[in-house]
Structure formats: C-alpha cells, structure tokens
Amino acid sequence: MQGAVLITGATSGFGAASARCLARQGWPLILCGRRLERLQALAEELSELTSVLPLQLDVRDAIAVQRAIDELPEPFSGIQVLVNNAGLALAPGPAQAVELSDLHTMIDTNITGLVNVTHAVLPKLIAWGSGATIINIGSTAAGNPYPGSHVYGASKAFVQQFSYNLRCDLQGTGVRVTDLAPGIAETEFSLVRNAGDAGAADKVYQGTVPLTADDVAEQVGYIAALPAHMNINRLEVVPVRQAWGPYAIHRDQLTESA
Template identity: 45%
Template sequence: MDKRNVLITGATSGIGEATARLLASGNFNLILCGRREDRLLKLKQELSAKTLVTTLTFDVRDKDAVKNAIQSLTGNWRNIDVLINNAGNAHGLDPIQSGSLEDWDAMMDINVKGLLYVSREVIPAMTERKAGHIINIGSIAGKEVYPNGNVYCASKFAVDALTRGIRMDLNVFGIKVTSINPGLVETEFSMVRFKGDTEKASTVYKGIDPLRGADIADIILYVLSAPKHVVLADITVFPTAQASSTLVKRS
C-alpha cells in the first residue's frame, strides 16, 4: 500500500508535533507546516530517518502565504491525502466588556479564517480525485460556552459548524471529514492564552492528570486506520478528571 501524504498545520508544538512523530512511524509521508522555521527544520531532520518529510513555513492568517506555500509543492507532494487542520490558539480570558480587540482578531483569524484558507487550497484536488480525509482539531469550547471564553468559544463553535458543512458538501465526493474536540490538553495553549504568565498557565492543569498531545495523536492514528467505509465523524475527548468544560475534579 502506498504511503499517504499528510499535511499538518501547527506542526511545531503540541498536538501537531505529537501527531507528526506518531505518523512518521506509520504508512504516511509528512508535510509539516508552521510559522517557526527552525522548529520545522529540526523536526524534519529527526523524522526523515523514518519517512519522507517536507516543510512549509507560513502563518495560516496570511491567505497569500498559505496559497503560495501549498502551491509550491511539486511532484507527488501535490497529492495531499490527509489534511489535519490543527493550527489554532486562545488569546486572553477576559469578560466580553473588557476583551482585547487584538486578541479577538487573532483568534478569529487563526482558528476560523486560517482553517478556511488552508482547506480552500487543499480540498479542490481531493474533490478532483474523489478521495481524501480532513481532520479538524476543534475543542470542547466548540460544544460548550464557559465564562470569559466568549470569542474563543465562538471561534471553536465556528470550527464545529464548518466541519459539519464541509462534511455535507464533500459527501458526494467520498471524502471523509472528522472533528476531534479535546478538553484539557497540556500544551503551549495556556502559555499563549496567558501571554507567557507561567503562574497563571500552571493553574489550568493543577491537581489533574491532563491529556497530552500524544493522546490526541493516538486518536488521529485510530481515525486514519479505520476501514474505507467507516468515518469517525465527531469525537469529544476528556482527561478522566474532566466532565465538562467547567467541571473538573482536582486533587
């Protein structure tokens, strides 16, 4: 069986990096995408011992950069079998009346528009081949709103709606579409949300055993390993200590 080409956005840390590491040992070639070229090249050097790897450096918010990067792929790399829309982040945790416009723009631009820009460049070739699999990394914040989550939750609700719409539009082409919606995952997420405040970031995971990027990578591999007639459409995953977006058992 030929290896599938997998494009992963946000591959330089967290879920994206863990997914790249896991898939490198399987039947996949990797197109690793991110803003931090040094990290991409280091990861490429490491994983190239296991599979074919290429990198694309761009910010998903920049539609021209997205277009130019993906269209720069040549040869077999142009046949993208799997798209993992993983790039996303949260900025701030403020009530709506005092939220930062810059934070709002960053979340909507990365989480929603970035996903759209990348998908728009990849999907047409999938529809032409009538084959492919799209995995969007959502969040429990796209299923439940929580206090001070306002715009972040709105961006992830948009991802959930987009995923459902994409699944409907691409059904006629036989393309699989999956949404994976994690709860608390210990990555750089909280450091970004709290703008480098390590004390605030550490309280998010205090007293629990959170999910790790590797846990979500395991789910992605399972999703990609399903038989051709099976698609895991919508998955929500929590650490055992979590029951909802706001209910967490801490020791």
C-alpha cells in the same frame, strides 16, 4: 499507497505530536507553521521514519497559502490527509476587559486560517477521492461555554459546524471530515493563552490529570487510518477528571431580618 499528510500548526503541541504519530505510520508529511527553526528540527527528527517537507506558512495569509499548495513538489503534491490544527486562545479574561486585537487574532487564525487552508487543499483531496480525510481540531469549548472562552469557544463552534457542512458538500467525493474535539490538555497552548505567564498556565492543570498532546495525536492517527468507507463525524476526547458543571446562577446577597 499513502498520500501526503499536511499538518498546520506543526511546531508544537497537538501538531508536533501528530507529526510524530503519523511518521511512525509511514505517512509522508508536510509540516506547516510560522517558526521555521522548529519545523526544521522536527523534520530532521522524523526524516529517518518518512519523507518530510517543512513549510514555513502563516495560515492567515490566503495568497501565501494558495501559492504554497500550488507549488508543492513531488512526492508531496498528492495530499490524502489534512490536519487543520493551527489555532490558539488568547485573553482569558471577560470579553469586556480584553483587547480587541486579541479577539481578532483568534478569529483570523482559528476561523479564517482554517478556511484558507481547507479551500486551498480541497481540490487535491477531492482528486484523491476515497480515503481522503480532513481532520479539524476543535474543542469541547465548542458546546460548553465557560468564563473567558468568548471568541475562542465561538471559533471552535465554527470548526464544528464547518466540519459538518463540509461533510454535506463533499458527499459522493469519498472525502471524509472529522471534528476532533479534545478537552483539557497540557500543551504550550495554555502558556500562549496566558501571555507567557508560566505560573498562570500551570494553575490550569494543578491537581488534575489532563490529556497529553500524544493522547490527542493517537486519535489523529486512528482517524487517518480508518477504512475508506468509515467516517467519524465528531470525536470528543476528555480526561476522566473532566465533566460538566452546574449552571452558574447569580443571586443577590440576602440579609437576615432582625
């Protein structure tokens, strides 16, 4: 018997691709996001494969999140898998040059929203017991700093540590927790990060071969379908063309003596 999967940020990118992957596996789906039209279109697309509940929801609103989880109808009230995908990056410039409101938006979505949804869903996952799973979408930015990552990278470091600490708290309940950390991936994410500037977003992927949303979604499907006695603590997935860079060292410009 499969319980329902709740996916946040299901309107695009990893969330929408994960919905399609999990629908092919037969999971009942609760698709959450702010853009109702997209949710309804995706629900209609997947309705031939499984039962789907589109749920307009802003993860930053703790009261609305709790109410939505409390009022889930059958057959969606038994949640077996939570995919915490809702998140974004904004303001790719230096921290000292960006708007504070953009930093707050990332914190409110990537951290507060993650906590809101997880706290609301945890009783249902614990009630499910063995085989219940939390999949938190993290990032390689959690441990690999780079210019312009500032609050985004810090928020993904939170995702990693929150995932690990949940594992400690949930020991003995049968609930599993995975931090799924993709590297560079071509989705709507970069367009949002660059405030809708398609040219700037395209430059991120120019001349390379990034991951796709489907690549990441396949990992979500794999984790969700693992035998109940197995837990992947962290799964980092990057394209072959992505590796680590050298340290950035600022040097004074030297002049040759006469």
